Amino acid sequence: MxxxxxxxxxxxxxxxxxxxxxxxxxxxxxxxVEKDDTEKDLDYLxxxxxxxxxxxxxxxxxxxxxxxxxxxxLVISQFTLCANVQKGNRPSFNNAAEPVLxxxxxxxxxxxxxxxxxxxxxxFGKMMNIEIVNSGPVTILYDSKKIF
Numbered sequence: 001m002x003x004x005x006x007x008x009x010x011x012x013x014x015x016x017x018x019x020x021x022x023x024x025x026x027x028x029x030x031x032x033v034e035k036d037d038t039e040k041d042l043d044y045l046x047x048x049x050x051x052x053x054x055x056x057x058x059x060x061x062x063x064x065x066x067x068x069x070x071x072x073x074l075v076i077s078q079f080t081l082c083a084n085v086q087k088g089n090r091p092s093f094n095n096a097a098e099p100v101l102x103x104x105x106x107x108x109x110x111x112x113x114x115x116x117x118x119x120x121x122x123x124f125g126k127m128m129n130i131e132i133v134n135s136g137p138v139t140i141l142y143d144s145k146k147i148f
Contacts, residue, residue: 001144008074011074011131013129021120023118026071028074066117075122083096
């Protein structure tokens, strides 16, 4: 499972020109589910993300988590994070999970994040437009397979 996490001042997802989810001051999480991912991968990522000390403290050091600042999280499913780009010029998505597994783990991620912070989200499988104001910029890549 892969996640690209951006520290944001605000983020909003629109679907068919209608606002669907919106946060202020928190984390935008793009989540890609791979075919061999399990709840173990999900638990690892959620724990790492909500506890990541990437917000400034009073001394302007990145020392606070989204929990510490009472921030919000916007989670967006993004299978393209599972792309393999080693060969040729067209990305291969063979490592991406089948839609049934991917949607299940994506929905479980929403529940898991919601246990910690206010969580907004997009719609699995829909074409979405994401508008963000990245703070820093701070962007971090997480990959659950690099730890097991």
